Amino acid sequence: MTHSLETGQLLDEELLRYARQILLDGWDIDAQLRLKSARVVIIGAGGLGCPASETLVRAGLGQVHLIDDDVIEASNLQRQTLFLPENIGQPKAQTAATMLKLINPLITAHGTVARLNEDNAYELLDMAVSKPDLLLDCTDNFATRDIINRISVRYQIPLLSASAIAMQGQLALFEPHLNTGCYHCVFGSVVLDEASDERTCANSGVLASTTAIMGNLQSNAALQYLGLTKNPLTNKLLLWDGKQMQQRLMGYRKDLECPVCSSH
Template sequence: MTELTDAQLDKYARHIVLRDIGGAGQKKLLDAHVLIIGAGGIGCPAIQYLSAAGTGTLTIVDDDVISLSNLQRQILFTGDDVGQAKVEVAANVARKINPDIVVNKINQRLTAQHLSDHGAAFLDGVDVIIDGSDNYQTRLLVSDISVRHQIPLVSAAIGQFQGQLGTFRGWEADKPCYRCFVGDALDPDDCDNCSEVGVLGAMVGLMGSFAAMEAIRVIAGFGDDTAGKLQLFDGLKPSMRSLNLPKDPACSSCGT
């Protein structure tokens, strides 16, 4: 386990003094590897906070380029970045936030071939996956990758003024996977498009920060185990509630 230097003891002091994280938890963060699917509205704040927290390695996957309409909610980017690859800019910003971390960038879209052992080579050493993608096809693929390779998944989604987040360990006998929650999604493109229905930028920031917190929970082990629970946030009220998700015995990914 990584030993903390004097500079790191100072840099991460506010984590270290937390009884439920402490020096041991911070060392786990420094040794951790988080895979982030999507450098958009959810991915941006997650990248920002995980970088600042001292997460040892971040791997960012996205094949999109920055557009002007992204700037309302994707807080790592500025007008000067329009037209550039999201992974390139996000990786550069992450390194500026924390020069001590390693940032890998994968400028491609996940496909079914990433389910194979050869295609999933980028999963080596990954401790937790954050999925901030915007379509069911990718979300279900990420869920299947999580189950196959037994990597905890933090999945976050938003729409208009609402957000939802869940942590999944579907390979465990009593825990559901994301596919247990949504089924097989007969129309993989059936997701709300924020260009059509709109989205509150601050809500995206809230859920991305929430996803970063849940990833840190998985790594450092603080607080309650939230696997199998769905957190629902309604920004109009505002209110938050938690649901226990059942495991589907007939699930095509993790069922018996």
């Protein structure tokens, strides 16, 4: 028996696998079908990309595409949850995609070993086929975040941006098609200030739990956005402080002078 709805259908094995989720108050077969029909591109298959993609794939995200040009190193294994010691030296994007397909054979996962930029974005995001439903920024430096934000604004693709460093993290979900502001509206000055003195996990350190928490807060927002078509972070920046065990929300507004999104 299958359940057919306008957006597609769930197979018996999907109904079985996602039973606890479909049972959830506020999450029904329609939500599961929307998740099944969604395509998400994850940029960065590291500390954030591993837990975020794993939870989304376990939850039933239909198509996931990981983009990363890095290879797995021994120092990654402390937090990059899709990798094993035997994977050292392999490309992260492809190894992560292989692991995700083992975790959930009912979904589609593929990895591209490349560095996303404004010139190759149209091709790497498969824009000729369809526009991705959501971009996940799981990278670890401001310069790349700025490029991903420009791509999100240019092609009007929602951007769920997470960051994690030491014992702190940040999360925001930008919807350029709704004109609610962009990453540059919030962090514009930070991008400029920190470009010369950049903090990354490579030089500042990160606790294993920080990336696990932020990657899963990211998947929590993505599931609501894709399954329930709700943005739980509209014009809000989530700040996580792992030392104090505190989470708070900070409001932001679109910068009318923003050089990235003001003309859109």
